[in-house]
Amino acid sequence: MKEITIISGKGGTGKTSVTASFAFLAANRVVVDADVDAANLYLTLPHTTISQENFVGGRLAEIDPGICTECGECLERCQFKAISEDFIVDPIACEGCGVCVHFCPVDAISFEQQVCGEKFLSDTDNGPMVHARLGIAQENSGLLVSVLRQQAREIAKEKNIPMILVDGPPGIGCPVIASITNADALVIVTEPSMSGMHDMERVKRLADQMRVPAFLCINKSDLNQEKTDSMKAFAKKNNIKFAGEIPFDREVTASMNAGKSLVEFSQGPAAQAVRKVWENVTIYLNETMDRLA
């Protein structure tokens, strides 16, 4: 079983459009939307939801004013400025560390597990999709990503599905780290801009730290050919396999509006380029897997 995560460092470079197309082209796979803050994959992959479950994450402190003696012990010990002068816990600031609960002399503070969001299992044409919705202002996006990937691995094992595709979140923080830990390969989808370059360099450093091999795919490549060329040079120098470039094409937005993946919707230049990128990634993966086998 191979697990490929699609990331970018930067938001808005086209990760989800590329993932949706990969998910359409892969004959038999599980696809995971790990951008739990702002999940979009479901909007572009026709699916039927089979099951829905609450995701329970961290705990939250709540002070019972009937028991509280306003001694100030909790206020003094909270490192997150989450308790107000009138002894009300701000649920957004509370980190769920339990320090106030432990030190309250009259046990006035409850500490219940919170429902942080919902996770879904859906069916699509080429296999299952695992996705989620993190509650507003909720924590534990990293944990939720790990839970989704774990579920995808179990499904793949059970149904003998050879591939898992993970649509990663932007950035390099907690949910991104959770998306790429122990993946077999990364596809970095970037755009030819100063910002895209800056963020790609950072995400590549993260990939190196986590020892995951990376591919580079440059989206909207003709918007700045010079930058595209310097990104290719960067890839060559830094041991990133170049998987191809996708020209700017309004069909990408049109496919989104139609609720379909680009390769299903269009035969245009961008769709053809994505097909080529997918081919390059699979050829290389099969080669390395054979070597490792």
Place this chain on the structure above:
Amino acid sequence: MIITIASGKGGTGKTTVTVNLAASAPKGDVAVFDCDVEEPNSHIFLKPENLSTTPISTMIPKVDMEKCTLCKACEEICQFSAITTIGKKVMTFPEMCHSCQGCVMVCPEGAITASTRELGTLVQGTNASGICLTWGELRVGEAMAPPLIEQVKEKIDPKKTALVDAPPGTSCPAISALRDSDFALLVAEPTPFGLNDLALTVEALRVLKVPMGIVINRDDGETRVIDDYAAREKIEILARIPFTREAAAVCSKGLLLKEEIPEMEPLFTRLYSTVMERAKNRGNKK
């Protein structure tokens, strides 16, 4: 006055709006705070000089095994599996630690003291037009953005207008950036993804009780999805940035739209004065 530029979706143009707004303000009126510490990009456009960098760290526990009696009180209080007893040793996992100090407080032997873990760097500089920029760069490999975002916001001078560039999403990092804002400017693109993530951010802002307005970026002049949503939710659309290849090319080079495309200048100047007006009146109905 704190104005935060936000959007649930990445890549909608938060940084573009932030830097062009900053460049449209009267000289010396605004300072910019890039809170997208995982992928900070404002400096690419604003080109600050004379940079000063400060390493930012957070507290992690250090255990003195000479004093430790293996009572496990630290393990029991820790909610994040960052400290645990294995055989005759206490192991710490610094990357899991949320710096709540619970283990330090609870240890009956005083065996646990505060050590540090590096979160990243805080950078400050001023550009040729006198705009002061403060940003954070999360250390690669560090998972927790919020404590670094808090440090960036610590630098906000209440006497000036602060323009805060927020990270994408609606979880901890975005919320850390948006808290305590007087007004939020939501940048949205007219696509199904853009609409989906805009709605999530609006929900978050209503929880935080921050008034808001919308900027439509990459407006093709036809698609009405954001307009219809804004009308339904009674949120004002404050500006539309047209969708052109030229604009995309300018941004890709790290240049300012208002300087490279003269016809865009009035748009940002107008947007700046509208936003200031709304923020002062807390204009929008929540």
